[in-house]
Amino acid sequence: MKRMHLFAATITLAAATLGMTTAVQAQVSRGALMATTCFACHGTDGRSPGTMPSIYGYPPEIMMHQLKAFRDGTRPATVMDRHATGYTDEEIRLMAEYLSTL
Amino acid sequence: MDFKMNRRDFIRAVGAGGAAAALSACGTAPQGPRRRTDVVVIGGGPGGATAAKYLRRFDPGLQVTLVEPAATYYTCFASNWVLGGMIGMDDIAQTYGALQDQHGVRVVQERVVAIEADARRVRLAGGESLPYTKLVVAPGMEFRYDTVEGYGPGVEGDIPHAWKAGEQTRILRDQLRAMEDGGVFVIVPPGNPYRCPPGPYERASLVAHYFKAEKPRSKVLILDRKEGFSKQGLFMDGWRKYYGDMIEWVPASGGGLVDHIDARTREVFTESGFTRHRADVLNVIPSQKAGRIAQEAGLTDDSGWCPVDQLTFRSRVDGDIYVIGDSSIAGAMPKSGHSANTQGKTAAAAIVREMSGEDMLALSTVNTCYSLVAPDYGISVAAVYRYQDGEIAKVPGSGGLSAADAPDYVRRLEARYAQGWYDSITDDSWG
Ligand SMILES: Cc1cc2nc3c(=O)[nH]c(=O)nc-3n(C[C@H](O)[C@H](O)[C@H](O)COP(=O)(O)OP(=O)(O)OC[C@H]3O[C@@H](n4cnc5c(N)ncnc54)[C@H](O)[C@@H]3O)c2cc1C
Numbered sequence: 001m002k003r004m005h006l007f008a009a010t011i012t013l014a015a016a017t018l019g020m021t022t023a024v025q026a027q028v029s030r031g032a033l034m035a036t037t038c039f040a041c042h043g044t045d046g047r048s049p050g051t052m053p054s055i056y057g058y059p060p061e062i063m064m065h066q067l068k069a070f071r072d073g074t075r076p077a078t079v080m081d082r083h084a085t086g087y088t089d090e091e092i093r094l095m096a097e098y099l100s101t102l
Numbered sequence: 103m104d105f106k107m108n109r110r111d112f113i114r115a116v117g118a119g120g121a122a123a124a125l126s127a128c129g130t131a132p133q134g135p136r137r138r139t140d141v142v143v144i145g146g147g148p149g150g151a152t153a154a155k156y157l158r159r160f161d162p163g164l165q166v167t168l169v170e171p172a173a174t175y176y177t178c179f180a181s182n183w184v185l186g187g188m189i190g191m192d193d194i195a196q197t198y199g200a201l202q203d204q205h206g207v208r209v210v211q212e213r214v215v216a217i218e219a220d221a222r223r224v225r226l227a228g229g230e231s232l233p234y235t236k237l238v239v240a241p242g243m244e245f246r247y248d249t250v251e252g253y254g255p256g257v258e259g260d261i262p263h264a265w266k267a268g269e270q271t272r273i274l275r276d277q278l279r280a281m282e283d284g285g286v287f288v289i290v291p292p293g294n295p296y297r298c299p300p301g302p303y304e305r306a307s308l309v310a311h312y313f314k315a316e317k318p319r320s321k322v323l324i325l326d327r328k329e330g331f332s333k334q335g336l337f338m339d340g341w342r343k344y345y346g347d348m349i350e351w352v353p354a355s356g357g358g359l360v361d362h363i364d365a366r367t368r369e370v371f372t373e374s375g376f377t378r379h380r381a382d383v384l385n386v387i388p389s390q391k392a393g394r395i396a397q398e399a400g401l402t403d404d405s406g407w408c409p410v411d412q413l414t415f416r417s418r419v420d421g422d423i424y425v426i427g428d429s430s431i432a433g434a435m436p437k438s439g440h441s442a443n444t445q446g447k448t449a450a451a452a453i454v455r456e457m458s459g460e461d462m463l464a465l466s467t468v469n470t471c472y473s474l475v476a477p478d479y480g481i482s483v484a485a486v487y488r489y490q491d492g493e494i495a496k497v498p499g500s501g502g503l504s505a506a507d508a509p510d511y512v513r514r515l516e517a518r519y520a521q522g523w524y525d526s527i528t529d530d531s532w533g
Contacts, residue, residue: 028160028451030463036156036447037467040440041519043526044533050525051518078504078516079484083468086486086500091466 031094038095045102056102063096141453142224142234144214144395146170146198148177148439149427150240151531152446154207160454167232168201169224171213175532176267178298179439180524185264185275186308187316188477194267196532217399219420236422236453239401239408240442241393242266243297243428246406249327249389250290251362261365264305265297265387277383278309283317285382288370289324290360291331292389295407297428297437299332300483302387303351304473307337310345311476323379324351325372326358333473333483336503340475340513360386392429399423407431412494414452414462415445424449433494435487440469440523443531465489466497472520480504480516 035046038055042048046056055063069075071084071092087095141157143150146168154168175196183189201207210232216225223233245263247254253261264274278287287309291302306322313320330353331337341349352358352372361375363386370379391397391406401408401419408425409418412433417423426449427442435441444467452462470484485501487494504516 028454028463033447033451033463034466036451037444039530040443040468040527041470041523044530048522048526049529049533051522052526078512078519079470079482082484082501083470083486086468086488086497087466 029094029098031098034091035095035098038099046099047102055099058096058100060093060096060100063099064092067092067096140165140167140232140234141236141238142166142232143168143238143240144217144224145240145242145393145427146172146175146209147240147242147427147442148527148531149242149442149446150238151175151196151198151201152443153238153240153424153426153450154446155201155205155531156447156450157453158205158207160450161457162206164454164457165208166206167208167210168198169210169212169214169226169232170198171211171227172268173197173211174268176271177439177524177528178265178267178301179527181264181267181271182301182305182308183474184271185278185305185312186474186477187312188308191272194271196528198532200533214395217395217423219399219423222422234422236424236457238446238449238453239393239396239399239417239423239425239429240427240446241395241429243390243392243437244394244397245388246391247388249293250360250386252365253363253386253388257365261363261368261384261386263387264385265292265301274383274385278312281317281320281382284319285317286321286323286380287313287383288379288381288385289322290363290370290384290386291324291326291328292387293327295437296387296390298439298471299436300337300471300473303331303333303337304475305385306349306351307340307345307473307475310341310348313348314345320348322349323381324349324358325360325370325379326352327354327360329353329355332471333481333503335506336481337473337475339506340479340481344476344479390428392425396425396429401425401429403431405431412492413465413489414456415449416452424453433487434485434496435467435469435494436471438469438471439527439531440471443527444469446531465494470523472516472523474517474520475513476517478517479510479513480518480520481513482516482520 042055048054067084070080143154154166157166177194180194198209202209212226214224215227223231262270262274264270357373361371363370368381368384392402392408403409408429410430415424415426426445428437466488468486472482481504486497488497
């Protein structure tokens with residue numbers, strides 16, 4: 001147990017010192033993998049090059065609120081209502097949290 | 103945000119020496135040096151390009167080589183917009199510069215002629231061999247020429263399929279331009295399953311759009327071997343609204359099943375050859391199977407497509423090979439550029455996680471297929487997919503079609519988003 005703790009502390013220190021690689025692993029986390037599906041329409045990292053809205057950098061609460069509003073129909077949509085109905089609260093939270101870090 | 107690091111990331115973070123020192127301070131030793139790993143990707147369509155890009159994003163330490171014979175890839179998506187005269191060929195051209203320069207993918211302009219799975223290497227047309235640790239196979243689809251008698255590779259120059267974009271798109275566009283007013287454009291769509299289920303019907307729509315403006319006495323005739331098609335109600339509503347009776351769709355039971363064609367006279371024979379239709383421009387889209395290299399490597403089953411573990415897209419035939427895009431059997435997902443893009447990311451994540459000894463995460467992903475009925479009239483079909491009980495299934499209650507009674511401004515918005523979708527997915531795959 002103690003060893004695990006030490007190990008974790010070293011990692012945090014190393015990552016913080018070098019300011020890298022955390023994103024690498026984060027991108028293959030569940031939230032990151034799910035969010036990559038958003039990028040097909042909204043651009044890599046949620047930065048849209050065209051007429052689609054960009055979706056990066058929103059505080060997670062706002063993104064979660066919007067996705068849930070699409071899901072329950074209180075926010076009108078062309079297609080996002082049909083997508084949001086496929087996700088649970090937990091999945092919405094994971095994606096919103098990841099998108100907020102971009 | 104998940105903050106979780108595995109040993110490999112950790113080693114990368116602090117440098118191998120530092121890691122060893124840090125680890126021995128904790129009383130744990132690394133399990134040997136990290137092996138150099140190589141992934142080879144066959145095919146630079148949306149499947150292969152996305153896989154290559156995301157492999158490097160997920161693990162910048164990986165060496166990734168993409169093999170694709172063409173220097174320029176023309177997207178099939180938006181190729182119907184070219185036929186409708188809305189955009190030019192340059193607007194659907196994608197290249198591999200960003201993959202190479204920004205994402206560190208090695209791009210080899212070559213064709214793979216053999217997969218030597220036992221030796222874990224691929225052989226290129228030029229004679230060179232590339233070894234791999236993991237191989238991603240994304241060669242798209244190949245035609246089954248046995249479905250419409252009289253149609254084959256030899257006549258494609260006169261009777262284009264235009265189902266692989268590029269030269270074929272150009273041929274069909276030029277034939278439509280050269281056609282006299284009052285002519286008949288005949289489309290023969292493929293049998294299921296095939297690349298882009300709504301594609302033939304978007305094609306009919308946008309050619310009618312072109313005819314309406316330039317050749318208003320002309321007709322579009324669809325001779326179908328099926329009894330129905332994707333977004334049928336939405337398409338037909340739009341056809342009535344914009345094109346009156348210019349487009350005629352004939353299902354198999356109504357005499358649409360094509361028996362054979364005469365390529366020289368552009369005649370199409372249906373109902374066991376008893377009914378003859380004369381086309382001024384003829385577009386035969388044969389039924390399909392997995393890309394040739396996948397067939398030759400034995401990655402296909404009796405259906406002609408490649409069975410995979412639908413969680414990871416690992417081939418059921420060879421554990422070091424992943425098959426994505428049109429070639430793969432992906433449960434409920436349609437054969438689309440959007441699906442290929444998503445599957446590229448899924449296989450990339452599966453490979454990276456496997457290489458660091460982690461299990462694959464359950465997939466949850468979306469597909470949206472936009473179609474234009476007219477330049478400012480867009481419709482879509484969407485779905486969310488989940489890996490469940492061994493296959494990819496639609497999440498109940500999610501997805502569906504654009505509303506049948508949507509007002510015009512919604513159709514206009516969806517048309518704008520169709521363009522936005524194109525800009526985003528091409529950027530996400532090749533940018
Ligand atoms: C008219 C039309 C409209 C469409 N519209 C849409 C749409 O709106 N939305 C959508 O999502 N999808 C659409 N699609 C479908 C989409 O184009 C395909 O599903 C998608 O291209 C499949 O991607 P892929 O990467 O599997 O294969 P491909 O795009 O076919 O790419 C395969 C690549 O592999 C290369 N290759 C093949 N063999 C070898 C070899 N031996 N060695 C090296 N390289 C090789 C080929 O040169 C090619 O570049 C449309 C298709 C058509 C025809």
